[in-house]
Structure formats: C-alpha cells, structure tokens
Amino acid sequence: MIISVLGSTYINNPRLPFMAVNCQIQVWYPRSDGVDNSGILDTKYWSAYVCYLRRLPRDMERVLELGFQRSLACHRFSLSSGVMLCLELWYNTVLVLLTGNLNNAEVAIDALSICLNINGWEMMISLGFLAAASVRVSNELGRGSSKAAKFSIVVTVLTSFSIGLALFLIFLFVRGKLAYIFTTSHEVASAVADLSPLLAFSILLNSVQPVLSGVAVGAGWQSIVAYINIACYYLVGIPIGVVLGYVMDMHVKGVWIGMLIGTFIQTVVLIIVTYRTDWEKQVIVAHNKINKWFVADPEETRGQVA
Incomplete structure (x- = not known):
C-alpha cells in the first residue's frame, strides 16, 4: 500500500496551520479580500502533494509514466469519485439553501x-472510518482474501455504528x-433543542453511511454509488423535504426530515448492495485491475531474460 491511513495523516497535518490562520483572519476581517479560501486550499493541497512526491520510491516513476499514458481511464475513475463525493457534500448545502427561504429564517x-457544525465534528470520525x-x-481484495475483506467491512461498520x-x-x-x-441567544438555543432529535438521528445515520461509501471506494464502485446518491438524495430526499417544509408548513424540521429519509434510503441500499455482493468475484475483478497496472521489477525482468 503506497499511501496508508497514517500516511494520509502525515500529509494532512501540515495543512492545519494554514487553515487555522485563515479562519482566524476571516473572523477578524470578515470582509477582507486579501485572503481567498480557495487559494489557501489550493496552496495547501499542492504543498502536500509536492512534499510527498519527493519521497516516492524510484519504482513509482514507471507507475506515474503508465498513469499518464492511460490518463483517460484515470480521469474516468477520478470523475466518478468526484461526482460521488460532491453529491454527498452538496446535500447539506441544499439543506441550508432551502432553509434560507423559510419564515423567520x-x-x-x-x-x-449549530447543528450542522456539531454534525460535522462527528462526521470527521466517520470519515476516518471511511478512509x-x-x-x-x-x-x-488485492491480496485475494474475500473473507478478510468481508470481516473488515463488518468490524469497521460495527465500530463506527457503536x-x-x-x-x-x-x-x-x-x-x-x-x-x-x-451562542448566548435563548431563542436560538431553544431552536437547537427542538432540532436535537433530528441531529441525533443524523449522527446515527452518518456513522454507517460514510463507512459504506468507503467500502464502495475500496471495491471500485464509485460510479454506482454516484447513481445511488442522485436517486436517493436528489430524487427522493429533497422533494420530500420541500413538501414537508413548505407545503406541510413543518419549516426547517420538515426539510431536514425529508433529507434524512433520503439518507436512510441510501444507507439501506448500500447495505443491500454490500450484503448481496459476490466478494469472490470482486477478488477476480481486483486482480484484473492490478494486472493492468502491474509493473515488473527490473531486476526480476533481467533475471528472466538471462
């Protein structure tokens, strides 16, 4: 494994000071044009990439060369991963957008x-299990052990769910x-207390759904999950939220309930897909993918030629 979970931690940690300073400047100077969030993000991502690239083993040069030669396949794979993640990240943004048009917004x-901030804190735990x-x-799957893959799924999901x-x-x-x-506002605190049950159910669902998305990434199902996200989130969850929030006058609770229904359906679908998957077949699929990218050891190749 080239990039491990621990390796990802080492890559991400140097970015924290940039984000901390940026957030503090935004608090002190909320209208400052001197600091651009997207620029800071781009800088820290590229800095981490350049620093890590220098430490890649020499045999990675051949892998990178093959990557550029087969860039179309890489782009297609990356695009499906990006669509899957964007559809999930935009879902909460839609919740805020719909709430902004309600009375007493x-x-x-x-x-x-406040609820989404708390939910975001918990989501960091789930994202760790996702990785x-x-x-x-x-x-x-690459090692050829379907039983170990299934055992890893069960342990990770149960740990995160606990x-x-x-x-x-x-x-x-x-x-x-x-x-x-x-906040010091009693009115806002009362509204948060009213939304707390929905926040609790969101946290419960978010302890399972991201982990199953991580399983999908590991198995190479990004495009499938992207279609599931579109159907569950945007064709089911958001329409139900609009009806409950605006038509049934349930306001923000109605919008959130509708979107929770979409998340619940998506979680159930991912559980069914994961349970019904033939993992022995997935091992074969993984081996076929590995063989396309396999780079023989130069010393081993010279030995075979001799």
Whole structure:
C-alpha cells in the first residue's frame, strides 16, 4: 500500500496551520479580500502533494509514466469519485439553501448552522472510518482474501455504528445545552433543542453511511454509488423535504426530515448492495485491475531474460 491511513495523516497535518490562520483572519476581517479560501486550499493541497512526491520510491516513476499514458481511464475513475463525493457534500448545502427561504429564517439558519457544525465534528470520525474501510477492503481484495475483506467491512461498520449510537444517546439527552457553546441567544438555543432529535438521528445515520461509501471506494464502485446518491438524495430526499417544509408548513424540521429519509434510503441500499455482493468475484475483478497496472521489477525482468 503506497499511501496508508497514517500516511494520509502525515500529509494532512501540515495543512492545519494554514487553515487555522485563515479562519482566524476571516473572523477578524470578515470582509477582507486579501485572503481567498480557495487559494489557501489550493496552496495547501499542492504543498502536500509536492512534499510527498519527493519521497516516492524510484519504482513509482514507471507507475506515474503508465498513469499518464492511460490518463483517460484515470480521469474516468477520478470523475466518478468526484461526482460521488460532491453529491454527498452538496446535500447539506441544499439543506441550508432551502432553509434560507423559510419564515423567520435568521433563527432557523442560526440553529441549523449549530447543528450542522456539531454534525460535522462527528462526521470527521466517520470519515476516518471511511478512509480505513477503503484502504482495508482494497488491500484485502488485492491480496485475494474475500473473507478478510468481508470481516473488515463488518468490524469497521460495527465500530463506527457503536460510536454513533453512543453519540446518538448523548445528543438526545443533552439536547439544546450544547448550543450555548456557540451562542448566548435563548431563542436560538431553544431552536437547537427542538432540532436535537433530528441531529441525533443524523449522527446515527452518518456513522454507517460514510463507512459504506468507503467500502464502495475500496471495491471500485464509485460510479454506482454516484447513481445511488442522485436517486436517493436528489430524487427522493429533497422533494420530500420541500413538501414537508413548505407545503406541510413543518419549516426547517420538515426539510431536514425529508433529507434524512433520503439518507436512510441510501444507507439501506448500500447495505443491500454490500450484503448481496459476490466478494469472490470482486477478488477476480481486483486482480484484473492490478494486472493492468502491474509493473515488473527490473531486476526480476533481467533475471528472466538471462
């Protein structure tokens, strides 16, 4: 494995000071044009890439050469991964966008922003399991062990779900008390308390769904998950949220409930797909992909020629 979970941590850690300074400047000078978020992001990503590229083993030169030669396949694979992730990230943005058009939107958006911040904190845990599941499943499939791949999936999902269940119970019990970390407004805190059950269910679902997405990445199902996301999120979740929020006058709770329904359906579909997958066949598929990119050791090749 060229890039491990620990390696990704080493790559990402140097980016933290850039983001911390950028966020603090945005707090001090909210209208400052001197700092561009996208520019900071581009700089830190390229800095990490350049620093890590210098440490690649020499045999990676051949791999990179083949990568450029077969760039079309790489672009197609990268595009499907990007679409899958963007569809998931944009989903919460749509929730904020729909809430902004409701009555008394200021309090609703304040409360929703607090809930989404808390949800984002928990999501970082799930994203860690996503990376672990992706790396572990791909490694086991490449090693030819379907049983180990299935065992890794079960362990990762159950571990993440256990953490999510504990946080689910905590947020059901605490409710709006955590809102005072972000605000002194009793009205906003009351709105957060009203949304806390939905926040708790979001955390519970988010403890499983990202892990299954990581399994999909490890197995190479990005394009399939992208179609599932479109159907569940944008054809089911958002329309139901619009109906409940605007037609049924449930406001932000209705919008969030609709989107939770979409997330729940997507999670169920991913569970069914993962359960019904022939993992022995996936091992063969993985080996076929590896053979396309396999680079023989130069010393081994010289020995065979001799």
